[in-house]
Amino acid sequence: MLHGRNRTEKGYPEKALKAVHDRLACQYGLVLNNPPFSKYHVELGEISTYPEGYKENVGIFCHNNPWIMIAETIVANGDRAFDYYKRIAPAYLEDISELHRTEPYVYAQMIAGKDAYKPGEAKNSWLTGTAAWNYYAITQFILGIRADYEGLKIDPCLPKDMKQFRVTRTFRGVTYQIQVLNPAGVSKGVKEISVDGVTIGGNLITPMDGKEVVQVKVLMG
């Protein structure tokens, strides 16, 4: 019997995310399951009532796609996280509006999946947990500016070709003007952070009394 770390360090998320990529990803997003049910299963319920490719039967349920994006940031795969983000973010779908059909400025709950009669066609726009989860995934895990109990954590996981960005974040009364530089084109890893010119250890910026605006420089690498 194995003990301690060896007992649990099996590389499961790594494998599971590969399976998601291989089995669930399609041009229009990540489908909910695979392969679709083609008949009613009384022991599984409503999921097997939908035609193939729609809703919970292998539709792209946009609410859960950011769970995978966040998971990809945990395994440091920024390219894949951002790729998944762009597949369902409405502003990136404006050019295929005639297929997507719902508004190019808000998320829809569901996009028909790869097994559907009309893959890529969205329904149920506006009122969906998709909005909150995608916002959470992009702002806190991909761009990586994240509120934490003791301060503001800086932990981006970027597509490698994203070489820089700036974020202005007001957090507990202080405005942080954050510049992230990624000259080496890495996905993850904060090499150095300076706050108002002073290098800090680690990637957690703790509150500072008496300052309203703080300059933060983040070097990835």
Added chain:
Amino acid sequence: MKYGYFDDSKREYVITDPKTPYPWINYLGNHDFYSLISNTAGGYSFFKDAKLRRITRYRYNNIPVDDGGKYFYIKDENTVWSPGWKPVRTPLDKYECRHGLGYTKITGAKDGLEAQITYTVPLGFWGEVQKVILKNTSEKLKKIQLFSFVEWCLWNAQDDQTNFQRNFNTGEVEIDGNVIFHKTEYRERRNHYAFYSVNAEIAGFDTDKESFLGLYNGFDTPDAVLAGKATNSEAHGWSPIASHCLEVTLKPGDEKEYVFILGYVENKEEEKFVAPKVINKSRTNAMIRKFPDGKSVDLALAELQDYWSKLLSVYRLHSDDEKLNRMVNIWNPYQCMITYNFSRSASFFESGIGRGMGFRDSNQDLIGFVHMAPDRAKERIIDIASTQFEDGGAYHQYQPLTKRGNHEIGGNFNDDPLWLILSVSEYIKETGDWAILDVEVPFDNNEQNSASLFEHLKRSFYHVVSNKGAHHLPLIGRADWNDCLNLNCFSTNPDESFQTTENKEGGKAESVFIAGMFVLYGREFVKICRHKGLQEEAGLALQEIESMELAVIAHGWDGEWYLRAYDHFGRKVGTHENKGAQIFIEAQGFCSMAEIGLKKATRKKH
């Protein structure tokens, strides 16, 4: 193919073709009074509750799609047209719809006349304000008629569409100069009425739908508009509407501005009437006085802009990707705030009569707006937690008006309690307000039986611990996040609901997804315990989390991915051994986020 473009500097989406692939809508209102409006001015308004206080009527799944709304008609000699193209659908020389943050501006032009209507709900105002600008861009004098139009809903949106034997008799209106009042049922139990006003002399009005449209006509060919003359009809029963008719004369280059208000008023019982059958209009008059001209509306629009600028300033991105910038800075947080306000009640896919606030939905919606509106997030958390049961379980939904749990739908969706740990932990991370944990919060809205919010979190955590199945994984109950995976339901009757039908006795099915959630949000519970100095509590919780991780490793892994569940008979769901649905996304997402079985070295990989 595009039907418009983003105007990021104005924070607008600009639609240039009215025939979008589906109605493209916007929401007006931030508190109490709300409207939904499409790019062709379809939609409706309601006060607080889309079911019980529906102000204007809307027929879902109508033919043509999205027929009915806040329409304007222009009769210019022999041509009739609408600035938003619908409902008349006369081809326009120019059409543009700008959906902005809390307002929609529709511009149409035909034969040298331009009409621009800005629809908005000013902050703190119980009404929708419509600023109309008419401009003669031709070389000749224009004498036209402008007709406004709204159709009243008889308040309860569900009853309004079903109970015709009563409803065709109850409709009542009152007309006072250029203000039309809808007062159905105000004579008895209702303390509210609605009005539609304009700040100009009117040539006539209509309040009876049949008189205005003609019994066999659609919204596209109202008899009154075609005749260029209102009938001054007074509705008695049937379908009350409100339409003003204005005679407008415009010299070449002339521009005229009008303000219409669709308002909602509540009066105390003793203040309802000023004379027999004459309603008290003092609140209406005060509301109308607030917006005497276009300038006052512009001021309200500027205030609204400022309101949104403040909300959106909390997280501002400047990247080289303009699509990313507009998602992060404008449209995604805007949608998050709309979702906070409306939960799942009213959209063009949700009829506003079906659903209350979801326990699970509302907790998750919170992670998208807590940084913009922490006070409202706190209020929402307390509301949600107040519907929790003593054993940590939860009603699946609660009603926004009463804030009480929904008995008809009930509970036993076994992921529900854990979402409370997510929302509370995110709230504390954002605000540093640890004191929220000490707030006394009732169970099942019973003030006599309350405990601290921290205790609620503990009950959430241990609800999972005390509801495990044969593989030491969490029992799924009626369903987890995936409402359609009903492993204990066994329904063969098409007349019953998959979600609310009683489960097969025992409810043995288990969820690997909830196991992932438990590990992920359980760790937040541990951090919260430690911060409170409850080391022993933290240690005990950590042991439970570790057991759950081991259970997933032992029973929740299929070889290449996480299993989804075990069904009622203990058979695997989401396995390569099955024909259908071999892999499910939910378990991959949550067990991976929870790092169950993760190699620590993976985290640092570049």
